[in-house]
Amino acid sequence: MKSNNTLTFSRRNFIRTSALASGGMLIGFNFFTACKDKVAPPVDISQLNFNNFNAFIKIADNGIVTIFSPNPEIGQGVKTSMPMIIAEELDVAWKDVHVAQGILDTKNYQRQVAGGSQSIRFGWDALRQTGATAKQMLVNAAAAKWGVDASSCSASEGVITNANGDKLGYGDVVKEAAAMEVPENVKLKDPKDYKIIGQDIRNVDIDKIITGKPLFGLDYTAEGMQYASVLRPPAFGQKLVDFDDTAAKAVTGVSEVVRFGDKIAVIASNTWAAMKGKKALKVNWQVDSKLENTADHDKILMDLLDGNSFDTRREDGNVKKAFAEADQVIERTYESPFLPHNCMEPMNFYADVTADKVHLVGPIQTPAGTARRVAEMLERNVDDIHLEMTRMGGGFGRRLYGDFVMEAAEVSNLIKKPVKVVFSREDDMAAGIYRPAIKYRIKASIKDGKVTGYHLKEAAINSNMYGLIPNFFPAGAIANYKVDTANYNSNITTGAWRAPYTNFLAFAEQSFFDELAEALEMDPVQLRLDLLQNVKGTTDERIQYSGERMENTIKLAAKKANWGKKQDGVYQGFSAYYSHNTHVAEVAEVVIKDGFPVVKKVVVAVDCGIVVNPLGAKNQIEGGVIDGIGHAMYSDFGFNEGAPEHTNFNSYQLIRMNQTPIVETYFVENELSPTGLGEPALPPAGGAVANAIKAATGQRLYKQPFIKYIGMEEQELIG
Template identity: 75%
Template sequence: MKTTVKTSGVSRRNFLKASALTSGGLLIGFNLFTACKSNAKPPVNIDQLNFNDFNAFIEIADNGYVSIYSPNPEIGQGVKTAMPMIIAEELDVPWEHVKVVQAKYDNKKYTRQVAGGSQSIRQGWDALRQTGATAKQMLVNAAAAKWGVSPDQCTARAGIISNADGKTLGYGEVALAAAKLEVPKDVKLKKPSEFTLIGTDAINVDLSKIVTGKPLFGLDYKAEGMLYVSVLRPPAFGKKLVSFDDRVTKEVSGVKEVHRFGDKVAVLATSTWAAMKGKKALLAEWKAEGSLESTADHDKILNGILDADDFDVRREDGNVARAFKEADEVLERTYHSPFLPHNCLEPMNFYADVTPERVHLVGPIQTPQWTAGRIAKLLNRDESDIELEMTRMGGGFGRRLYGDFALEAAEISNIAKKPVKVVFSREDDMTDGIYRPAIKYRIKAAIKEGKITGYHLKEAAINGNMYGLIPHFFPAGCIPNYKVSTQNYKSAITTGAWRAPYTNFLAFAEQSFFDELAEKLAKDPVQLRLELLQEVKGSSDEKIEYSGERMEQTIKLAAEKANWGKAKEGVYQGFAAYYSHNTHVAEVAEVVLEDGKPRVTKVVAAVDCGIVVNPTGAINQIQGGVLDGIGHAMYGDFSFEDGKPSSKNFDSYRLIRMQETPAVEVHFVSNELSPTGLGEPGLPPAGGAVANAVFKALNTRMYSQPFTKELEASTNELKS
C-alpha cells in the first residue's frame, strides 16, 4: 500500500518563529496566514495605515479601512466593541475593516464619557447611529459630486458607493473630499430589519491583546523616569496621622523619596516591590478623632432607625396606615446586608506627570471628566491643562467612579516634581475602599380577603443608599396602598456605588418577601407576580420606571425556558424578577442538596434590554452579573472592628470559586426597542432566585447575606 505524505508548506523558519519552549513543554503555534499556503498574503495591517480625520469618532484611510474611536471607559462591559459596532452599522463598513481605538477624555468632542449605571449604550445609541449615518451620507454626497449625479441615485454598502450606471467608488477614494462638505442636518437611519452588523456576534476587540499580555491596563503603563508609589494610609476609619519616622524606609534599596500629604505618606521608588517594602518599614503614630465604629455598633444603629418614626417618605400611594389597620393578616420581615468591598481584579492605580506645561494623566477611571475637574481644582490649574488618557480596566464595579487614587497620583507628582504611578496592593484595595453600605430593610404587607392591600418598605442604611427612581420600581403601581421611606446614619467609613447600586440587595429582600407572600396566599410565586403586574399595565403614572408589559413578557419567557414547576426530583427551583438600570430581568435558579448543603447548579435568565447589539458580549454580561450576584449573596461578608476592616486579602474574604459556579443560560426578549444596559441588571435578581430555591430545598428562609453564614446559624440553632 502506497502512503502519501502531505506537506504543510510551513517553512522551518516560520515554524521556529511561531514555536517556543515553555516550562519544559513545546507550545506550537502557526501563523494562520502562512501555515496552510506558503504564498498566502497576510491581512491588511490596520495599525500601519494612514488615517484621515473625518469627525470626532471616525477616521478613514485611502483604502477604505476605518478607525473608529470608542469614547467611553471600558471596564469589561464591552462598550469598546459595541459602541463602534453601532457606528459601523450606520456607516455601512465591513467590521473586519474597522480598527477600534480608545478615545482620550475630551469634553469638547464627546459627551458623557462615563462608565456607570449601565448607561453607555443607552445614552449613546441615537448619537452613535447619527454619527455613522451622517458620515455615510457625506461620503455618498462626495461620490455623487464626483460623478455629477444626484445623491439619491447612489447607494452605499459595505464600504462601496455605487450609482445607477454601475460605477463604484470606495470610501477611501472620497473620504478627503467628503470631510470638507457641509454636514447634513437630516439623515436616514436604518430600520432594525436592515441591520447587518448589529445583532451579530463580534469578538471583543481587545481579546487578542488580553490573552497575549499586551499592554492595555493601567498597571501596564510605563513612562521614562517614572517612579512607583505606595501610600501609607490611616489604619482605621476615624484615625489621623500624628507623625512618622522614615529612617528605615530610606535605607530600603530602590526607595528614592518619602513625602507626607495630608494624613498619608507616599513612598516613591524604582519598583512597586521597593515602594511597598519601604511603606511597610515606616513607623507612624496615629490618633483617633471621634468614635471608631464597629459592625456591632452599626447593627444596633440600623435597628434603632427601623424602630423609629423619623423617616423620609420617598413615595406614598393611598392610605397605608388604614390598609394595615383593616388587614386580616400582616406579614413583616427584616433583611440585612453587610458592607462589601469591590475587589476588582486589577488593584487601583494611576499615573500622573505634573509639569508647568501640562498635567498628564493615564489610568483606569470610570469618570474622566469629574476626575479631571477635581484634579484641576486640587492643583489650582486650568482644566485645559489636563490631558487624561483612559486605559482598559481590570474591573470597576463602581470603585473606579471616585478617582481618589488619581488625585493621590496628581498630588504626589506635584510635590515630587516627577512622573509617578500610584499602585495599591490588595491590602490597600480592601482596607481603604469605598464600600457598598451596610443596609437593613423592613418590609411589611397587609393582606385582606386574599389580596395584598398595603405595602411599606423602610430602609436604614449607613451613609444612605436609596435615591430617586427606586421607590418607583416594582411593586410601585401594583398595590393600591404603597409607601417607601428611608433614613440613614452618617459614618466615617467611606461608602458608595457598588455594582447595581441601590438594587443589588433590595432585589433579594423584595423578591424573597414576595415568595413568602405567595406562600401565605397559597399561590405560585410566578403567578403572584404576573397578577400584580396586571394592575400597572397601561398605567398613566409617569413616575413608574418599569413596564408592566415588558416585565410580564420577561417573566413568562424565563418560566418557559426553565420549565418552571417541572424540575426533576431532587432539583429545587427559585424565582426572582427585577427591573434596574432600564432593563427587565427574570431568573430561575436551580439548587440541589449535596451532603445536606445547597449547591446552585443552573440559572436561567430572561432579559428585555431592547435591541441586542452584540449577542456574545450581552450574554457574557448577564452571565457575569448572575455569578457575581450569587457569589456575594452566598459568601460575601465584611465587617469592621474599631474602624478597621476585618479582612485584608482573599485568605479571609470569601469569593465564589470556580467549582461553585453554575451554568447560566441566557435568553433575550426579541423586540426593536432602543437598547438598555446590561452590565448590572443581571446581578440584582440572582440572590433572590437562589434564596427562594434554598427555601424549597431546606424549608429555611434567608433574611441576611451571606447565606452560608445564615445557614450555619440556622443549623446551629436546630442542633441546640
C-alpha cells in the same frame, strides 16, 4: 414596536466634516450632546476648525475606517459595541474598522463616564445618525462623480454601486465627500437589514488582553517614573501623629519618604521596594473620631427601623388603613453587610506634575470630574490637566471615585517627579469606598386573597449616597404603597457598588414576594404576573418600569426554565427585577450535595431592547449573575474599632470557579432602543438563589451572606 427609521437633526449642531491634509475624511459629531467649545479631536487635523464636537470618525483614502471611542472601557464592552452601531449605519465591513481609545481633556469633553449602564442607551441615536449621515455623504459624492441621482445608488460594506453596476469604494470618494453639504435628513436601516448589530463580535482588545500587551493602568510606564506605595490610617477615625522612616529608607530601591496629610508615601524604583519600604515604617496614630464597629452598626440600623424618624420617598393610598383592615399582615427584616469592590486590577494611577501641565494616565470611570478635582487640589487651571484613559481591570463603581488619582497627583507635586501610585490588595480592601451596610423592613397586608398594602423601610449607612428606588416594582402594582428611608452618617467611606440601590434591595423584595405567594397559596410567578396587570396602561409618570415588558420577560424565563415542572432533586427559585432601564427575570436551580444547597444553573431572560452585540451582552449577563450569587452566598465584611476585618482573600471569600453555576441567557426579541446590561442581571440573582434554597431546605434566608446563616433557626434569622 419598531425604532424610528428616519431621523432629522441640525447639521450645524450635530455633525461637521472635513478633508484631512494627510488624505481621507474626518467626521466630528456631538456625542451624547456632551460637548464644549473648541474641541480637540484625537488625531492631527490642523486644517480643520471644529467647534462643539467631541467624537470622531476617520475614513482613510484606502477605505479603512477608524472610530475613536470616547467613553472609558471598564469591561462593559462599549469600546466594541459603540463603534458597531456606527459601522452598521455607515455600512462598512467590520474587518475594515479600527477602534482607538479617544483621549480625554477636560477642556474638550464631559460626561465621558463609565457608570450606570447608560452608555449604549444614551448613545444609540447619536451613533446611528452619525454613521447614516457619513454614508449618505459618501453616496452623494459618488453620485456627483457619476452624474447620477443619489437615490439610484446604494452602499454596502464600503462599496457604492449605481444602477449601471458601476462601483466606487469609500476611499475613492472621501475627498469629495468631505466637501459635500451635510444632509439634514437621513434614512436609518430597518433592524431586519442589520449586518453587524446583532452579530457576535469579539472584543476589539481581546488579542492584546490574552497576549499580555500593555492596555491597563498597571502596564503604563514612562521615562523617569517612580513608584509610590501609600500608607493610610489603619482604621477609619484615626489620624497620623508622627513616624520613623529610617528602616524604610534602608530598603534597596527606596529613594524617599514623604508625608501628605495623614498619609505617608514611600517612593521607590519598583513596586516591590515601595511596598516593602512601607511595611518597614514605624508609625504612631491617634484617634480623631469614633472608631466604629459592625455590632454598633447593626444596633444603630435596627433602632432606626424601630424608630419613627423617616423620610418618605413615595406614598400612595392609605397604608395604615390597609394594615388595620387586613386579614393577615406579614413583616420581615432583611440585612446585608458592607462589601468592598475587589477589582481584579488594584487601584493605580500615573501623574507627572510640572510647571507646564499635569499629565495623568490610568483607569478611571469619571475622568472629567476627577481631572477637575485634581485641578482644584493643585490650584491649577483645568486646562493644565491632560488625562489619558487606559482600559480598566474592573471597576464596579470603585473607579468612580478618584481618590487614588488625587494621591498620585499630590505625591508627584511633592517630589517633582513622575510617579505611579499602586495599591496592594490589602490597600485596595482596607482603604476602600464600600457598599454600605443596609437593612430593609417590608410589611404587607392581605385582604380577601389580595395584597392590599405594602410598606418598605430602609435603614442604611450613609444613605444620602446610597438610598433606594421608590418607583420600581411594586410601585403602581399595589394601591396602598409607602417607601420610607432613614440614615446613619458614618466616617467609613461608602459609595456606589455594582447596581447601586438595587443590588441588595432586589433580594429583599423578591424573597418577600415569595413569602407572600406562600401565604396566598399561589405560584410565586403567577403572583408577580397578577400584580403587573395593575400597572398596564398606567398614566403615573413616576413608574419607571414597563408592566408589559416585565410580564414578557417573566414568561420567557419561566418557559425556558420549565418552571414548575419539578425534576427529582432539583429545586427552583424565581426572581424578577427592573434596574438600569432593563427588565430581567431569573430562575435558579439548586441541588443538595453533602447536605448543603449548591446552585447548579440559572436561567436568565432579559429585555434590553435591541441587542447590539450578543456575545458581549451574554458576557455581561453571565458575569452579573455570578457576581450577584457570589456576594449573596459568600462575601462578608465588617469593622472592628474602625479597622476592616478582612484585608485579603485568605479570609474574605469570593465565589470560586467550582462554585459557579451554568448560566443560560435568553433575550426578549423586539426592536426597541437598547438599554443597560453591565448591572441589571446582578440584583435578581440573590433572590432567585434564596428562593431556590427555601424550596430545597425549607429555610428562608433574611441575611447575607447565605453561607453564614444556612442551617440557622428562623427566629435567629429574623430577630
